Amino acid sequence: MSETASSDAAIEQFQRWTHLMGRAQQAMLEFWTRQDGGSGGNPDPLGMFNTWTAMANAAAANPAKLFEAQTALWQDSVKLWSAFLSGKPEESPVAAAKDKRFASPAWRENPAFEFMRQSYLLSAQHVMESVGALEGLGEHDRAKAMFLTKQFVDAMSPSNFALTNPDVLSATVETQGENLMKGLENLLQDLENGRMRMVDEDAFEVGRNVAVTPGKVVFENRMFQLIQYAPTTETVFETPLVIFPPWINKFYILDLTAEKSFIRWAVEQGLTVFVVSWANPNENHADVVLDTYVTEGILTAIDKVIEATGAPSVNTIGYCVAGTTLAATLAYLAATKQAAKVNSVTFFTAQVDFSNAGELNIFVDDEQLANIEALSKDKGYLDGRHMATTFNLLRSNDLIWNYVVNNYMMGKDYLPFDLLYWNSDATNVPCKWHQSYLRDLYRDNKLVQPGGVSIAGVPIDLTKVKTPAYIQAGKEDHIAPAKSVFEITHHFKGPMRFVLAGSGHIAGVVNPPSQGKYQHWVSDAATVPPTLDEFVASAKEVKGSWWPDWIAWLAPRSGDKVPARVPGKGKLKAIEDAPGRYVKVRI
Incomplete structure (x- = not known):
């Protein structure tokens, strides 16, 4: 390839990535705009601020307990570093941890990604243990704190970000970014529909190939x-x-x-x-x-x-x-x-x-009931998509982040799965x-x-x-x-x-x-x-x-x-x- 041709290819690739980044920024802007509108103007529909405040107050009330948790994390982190520096990552405190988000061999084949995986799992483990050990929280507040912390911890998994997921990076190189283009198209369409798709919805029709018993x-x-x-x-x-x-x-x-x-x-x-x-x-x-x-x-x-x-x-x-x-x-x-x-x-x-x-009890405090009333006060019914999101949050890794990775980053086609089609066919509630x-x-x-x-x-x-x-x-x-x-x-x-x-x-x-x-x-x-x-x-x-x-x-x-x-x-x-x-x- 001539020097001129190589230069033109580089310019074309740069323009392609610039276009992709622009589309991504536009999509995310639309996403956050719609999220605010979808919560009835409430920027904190899950009541996270009050929960974080209660957690911070509980931690501050017992600095010795907080120092103990930080020390435990630091000690395990030293063990993790030592295991990798000695070339024996299998000896770290979380090496044997099983998590299907990291089932791909690519996480373990590259030491950088394996370190990233183990660091995340170690941090997640200590964060959840620290929140569970907080003193001074009532039973309901503790359950809510654990639930919301888990949502945050799950969201921060390196598997959910394109630059820290080896499978996404590999797909991006192999397709020259086509996976991201397809993923953006999926995201934009979901934003337009006001919900995340999990399945090829055109593959099914009620009365044609589901709900067909005479x-x-x-x-x-x-x-x-x-x-x-x-x-x-x-x-x-x-x-x-x-x-x-x-x-x-x-x-x-x-x-x-x-x-x-x-x-x-x-x-x-x-x-x-x-x-x-x-x-x-x-x-x-x-x-x-x-x-x-x-x-x-x-x-x-x-x-x-x-x-x-x-x-x-x-x-x-x-x-x-x-x-x-x-x-x-x-x-x-x-x-x-x-x-x-x-x-x-x-x-x-x-x-x-x-x-x-169980966990659904965290959605029945006065704050959540007020949020639900605000979401439905002008219509007399609650939009079924709100409830669907609530149930999906109970299994966010399987029913939210899994599809973020596959549909928006990997750009995979939606699969025809009758159970997920039913799951996405939401109903309103009086x-x-x-x-x-x-x-x-x-x-x-x-x-x-x-x-x-x-x-x-x-x-x-x-x-x-x-x-x-x-x-x-x-x-x-x-x-x-x-x-x-x-x-x-x-x-x-x-x-x-x-x-x-x-x-x-x-x-x-x-x-x-x-x-x-x-x-x-x-x-x-x-x-x-x-x-x-x-x-x-x-x-x-x-x-x-x-x-x-x-x-x-x-x-x-x-x-x-x-x-x-x-x-x-x-x-x-x-x-x-x-x-x-x-x-x-x-x-």
């Missing part, structure tokens, strides 16, 4: 559409099943692909299956509270299923927050002498006692009910207080519920911790079966037998042990899905076999094909 919408009101699914067996159990999914998500988490669909599987077991498809709240739902979800929602659905089938009662499932409300409904039915309408109840990762509700849910249930734990909550003017008491219950919890659930779900067994008084499933809030539930994944723990003892630890100690581990255990429990409670029921052929006429209109509303 059925009919047979009833609708402003709160929900009721779907009845077409039978696949000649006879069915007499007692129908009605499923109440959480209204903070779309129901088709239980009806993804045919292979993963709990709904399709339940139909194949000879059940007449109904599912509530909740409306995506808008200004017309500003008045919605607990009473509304119980009376216009759950009770109406139960009555319509009984009307459609002629059965004397129903079996029910409540998932997550819908399970919480279903529990309240059962207490209301018990108080009003209508308990016979519900033959059995199954809870998927649902809570009624929030004394051990403001009044959401505030009440967080304040009265999460913060004040009123649902387990006899008379603490009233429905339609009737005080309810969970201890009056004698409905047979199947209670499922996820061993690794970070939204409804297993210990919290287990508390149901302390309040209900009917026969109960508790099952602990492997994995978490979603994969622990959506685990078809055909996949042979995970495991579950069951006990055939006459009564459920008093604590989760005692249950685990005495339970039997069973490989694979817990679904067969559930149907073995439900079938004897489902009556005799009757001719299969065809949707729309009974007293409730078909309105439209499943999955209906309501589930297709996107925000």
Whole structure:
């Protein structure tokens, strides 16, 4: 190559990088502008300033403790330096630490990046330990301090920055910066849409390749559409099943692909299956509270299923927050002498006692409730993207920073993944009910207080519920911790079966037998042990899905076999094909 050609190539490359930097600056400016607007004008939506202040005051109050922590960090840092200077980085205090953010061999192949990795892990470990050891903080403030510190520590990982991530640098050299150009295009598009994409959203369509189990919408009101699914067996159990999914998500988490669909599987077991498809709240739902979800929602659905089938009662499932409300409904039915309408109840990762509700409790102090009210006061509902961000923060490395690296720095194409498509299909939440849910249930734990909550003017008491219950919890659930779900067994008084499933809030539930994944723990003892630890100690581990255990429990409670029921052929006429209109509303 001639000297002139080489010079021209260098100029062209310089111009290319200048252009990339300009695009990056513009994108980040737009990002921060939108972040301020998205918080309702509140520059501190998580209440970080007050938490940092409390942490600083606690540290200053005990300088000896602070000096001790600094000394420990300094001593381990000396060991780290010594290990690298001696050419034995494997002997440092954190050499063996496992972290999938640094799974790429490139981190260990280059001593500079290996030192960077270990330095970060060492610092992160000491920072978290120091915050956890702060004295003078209340339980809530300590939990919030740990959560916010972890967000900061995770954000500062060298894997999240282009110049300190060897995989990003390698991709940049190989593609001559095309990865960064593609990443900027992804970022700009996400900014335009007001949310971070995790998946190729064009690869899926509700009713085309997800939520495709055949059925009919047979009833609708402003709160929900009721779907009845077409039978696949000649006879069915007499007692129908009605499923109440959480209204903070779309129901088709239980009806993804045919292979993963709990709904399709339940139909194949000879059940007449109904599912509530909740409306995506808008200004017309500003008045919605607990009473509304119980009376216009759950009770109406139960009555319509009984009307459609002629059965004397129903079996029910409540998932997550819908399970919480279903529990309240059962207490209301018990108080009003209508308990016979519900033959059995199954809870998927649902809570009624929030004394051990985990990290989500940090979002229910007065400051956070005021922020939520400010975000929704002009509309009557909370934008679902705010809640989605909250849940993503609970697993920020997996659900935020992983996509920052892959989508914005590596410039990778979005993958077609049905579960992530569902996860990104957010729903709004009625403001009044959401505030009440967080304040009265999460913060004040009123649902387990006899008379603490009233429905339609009737005080309810969970201890009056004698409905047979199947209670499922996820061993690794970070939204409804297993210990919290287990508390149901302390309040209900009917026969109960508790099952602990492997994995978490979603994969622990959506685990078809055909996949042979995970495991579950069951006990055939006459009564459920008093604590989760005692249950685990005495339970039997069973490989694979817990679904067969559930149907073995439900079938004897489902009556005799009757001719299969065809949707729309009974007293409730078909309105439209499943999955209906309501589930297709996107925000």
